[in-house]
Amino acid sequence: MTDKFDYNSDKLDNEELNDICDECEKKDETVTQNLILMGYKLCNSCRISKTLFPL
Numbered sequence: 866m867t868d869k870f871d872y873n874s875d876k877l878d879n880e881e882l883n884d885i886c887d888e889c890e891k892k893d894e895t896v897t898q899n900l901i902l903m904g905y906k907l908c909n910s911c912r913i914s915k916t917l918f919p920l
């Protein structure tokens with residue numbers, strides 16, 4: 866279980882900074898900004914959708 870967790874963490878480190886939105890999977894520089902500022906890996910358009918419709 867520990868091994869799997871460590872593997873996933875390493876993978877996340879690389880993937881989290883690739884500017885790819887979790888929602889629409891488009892590359893956008895706002896994705897990393899939102900990830901750092903809000904903790905959500907979303908572009909600005911998806912972030913607005915999530916804010917208006919959290920579910």
Ligand SMILES: [Zn+2]
Binds near residue numbers: 886889890907909910
């Ligand atoms: Zn998006």
